[in-house]
Amino acid sequence: MTITKFLAGAAVALGLGLAGAAGAAEKTRVGFIYVGPVGDGGWTYEHDRGRQAVEAEFGDAVETVYRESVPEGADAERAITEMALKGADLIFTTSFGFMDATLAVAKKFPNVRFEHATGYKTADNVSTYSARFYEGRAVQGHIAGRMTKSNIVGYIASYPIPEVIRGINAAYIHARKVNPDVEFKIIWAFTWFDPAKEADAAQALIEQGADVILQHTDSTAPQAAAEKAGDIITFGQASDMAEYAPMPRVSSIIDSWGPYYVARTRAVIDGTWESQQVWHGIDEGMVEIGEISDAVPAEVKEEALALKTAIASGEYHPFTGPLKRQDGSDWLAEGEIADDGTLLGMDFYVEGITGEIPQ
């Protein structure tokens, strides 16, 4: 190849590259990093529904891209960087474990906006957003406490992070309130998504007497395991999981990300995007309670709905004193309400839960 040919080729390539960049600049590119596959039927599935809501809202003005099954850890940083390099204007990283990777990449790309789900670290171009899932957990705990016959509630936890611990506490407090004899058995799966392991965990809990299974992992495997065992009740996690209604799934917590994703994309298009920390609950519609099925007695259903209404209106907070920590020390005095700071960093069980939180 002669030098002139090479230069000509380079010039053409450069021209094409610039043209490509100009074409891309007209469209706002929104990227999503998922921790599981979009077909998990739970957590990632709902985030992807949010992405679809963005596409439906803006049509051709926006282009969305996503990467699924990105492991938490070193590989996440590579995946996020790749997305930023490809010209994304706004990137949603949708798992707690992407927190430091998101911050690290954000530092290198000051013009790209980042939104990290369920984390607590922000920067000028990094917002965090999360839902007050614990409000839904309170409702689940109420139903669980009222419906268990063995007084053993099984809980499949994922990782020992504040969000998961908060969920366990909220469910336990409200189960205990209606059933003083209730006991929680907790299994830490150390995974967000592994259907076989989740099914095994559910089975182990059932074999040890649990007749209610709560899960904080993303797949529907525990639902299937409960159905196979029979006469066990479960709750949909992150998504409605309605295919397992009316039994074993008697209700669910649904994460509704669509409106938030649409609003934030609009803010980028309008140039009004600013770093913020958002924590929405039942009231704002980010947490929805899936339909309570007929397997639940009418009066229990009524109580659960009343609890939901009270939480939504702000009349009742799921973490209202008197409450003690697991070690017996005082946490909240009579009538005192937990502040968001404590809740966001929650690293202790409330009184009555047995076992230790892994460090």
Place this chain on the structure above:
Amino acid sequence: MNLGHIDPALLLAALLVAATPILLAAIGELVVERAGVLNLGVEGMMITGAICGFAAAVETGSPGLGFLAAAGGGAVLALLFAGLTQFALANQVASGLALTLFGLGLSSLLGQGYVGIKPPPTPHLDLGPLGDLPFFGTVLFSHDIVVYLGLALVVAVWAGLKYTRSGRILRAVGENHDAAHALGYKVVRVRILAILFGGACAGLGGAYVSLVRVPQWTEGMTAGAGWIALALVVFASWRAGRVVLGAWLFGGVSVLQLNLQAAGVAIPVEYLSMSPYLITILVLVIMSANRSRAPGSLGRVFHASG
């Protein structure tokens, strides 16, 4: 803590179920590697088997046909690998990794319409009075046919490799393909058959996850079981008996650690969580410390020359 809540019979029964998918995949891969081929696509073939089996079982209503389709699906994917490595003489490691990526993508494409559907239940084999025996009835005689099939397969592979003529030819091909070729054995043909067998076994293992163990279809549901099967073959130093031991250890400790957690045993959860990997590797490595040797031609490209 209350260990009394753990029923040993149920625990051992769960062990057999938890071990079956990796056992099936590992015994297939063992045959492939004994023939001198390293197929890293086990995970891809498993997940393809999982969806093929699931789809076939749902469409026909028969879990038996489902397992058949799973074996077929795994074998078809393996055929692709065979074509690449045996005819195009492509690098086996790269082809195997590509096969896994391809299998994961293909399965999620095939599985689009099957999310949230329940498969027909796989019946437990009715072994008559044996099933009513105390303890042993629950542990040994209360399973579906695939559990027994997996064990039968291990015995068949062990005996086949050790005592039959074709088993010896397969081993010869794996140990030294040039010598085997010089003796007139069809190296490529033997290897293709081994690869197909490996694919079918991996497919069965995958279907066991989607039809029995979970049972449902979810994308990526094998979640690394194929890689564990691969590791198992190496740590079992390419011996069928040790593959069973490894699979039981891994399945057993996995189930046990969940049960211990539920019972509230005062061992830090982090240790419990890593214990299946740690214990399996430790035991197998110690056992094969002195005689661990890979098949001589493992992973090497064979090109018939002269």
